[in-house]
Amino acid sequence: MEGMMEVDYTVMCKNDVSLEVTLSKLLENEKVMRAIKAEFAKGLRNIVLSSKDDTAVFLKTEKEVYTFKASKNDFADLLELAEEDARKHKRLKKECDGVELIDIRTVD
Numbered sequence: 001m002e003g004m005m006e007v008d009y010t011v012m013c014k015n016d017v018s019l020e021v022t023l024s025k026l027l028e029n030e031k032v033m034r035a036i037k038a039e040f041a042k043g044l045r046n047i048v049l050s051s052k053d054d055t056a057v058f059l060k061t062e063k064e065v066y067t068f069k070a071s072k073n074d075f076a077d078l079l080e081l082a083e084e085d086a087r088k089h090k091r092l093k094k095e096c097d098g099v100e101l102i103d104i105r106t107v108d
Helices: 023-028 030-040 072-088
Strands: 004-013 018-022 056-060 066-071 096-107
Touching: 004 072, 018 023, 023 030, 023 056, 066 072, 072 096
Parallel strands: none
Antiparallel strands: 004 066, 004 096, 018 056
């Protein structure tokens, strides 16, 4: 195969967060409820917070996405090439030891 691919990846760290919490669970928390009332209903009394459905709220670590180019012939080795690119640019820090492939696009 001839041509190039553009590969996007992020660096994975030990202290990364990825949680899913329902909106009703958030509204049950006293601190969250007080903060919402203080921000949006300041000075009002007898305010109740509720939600219509159980919407999921995602709490994730914001990640920077890095990009590099590779030959289409190297498709099987993309994970290793992404790790090499991260090491070359010193993106792997003390608590960060791997990469996650996000997107692969062909470039002509």
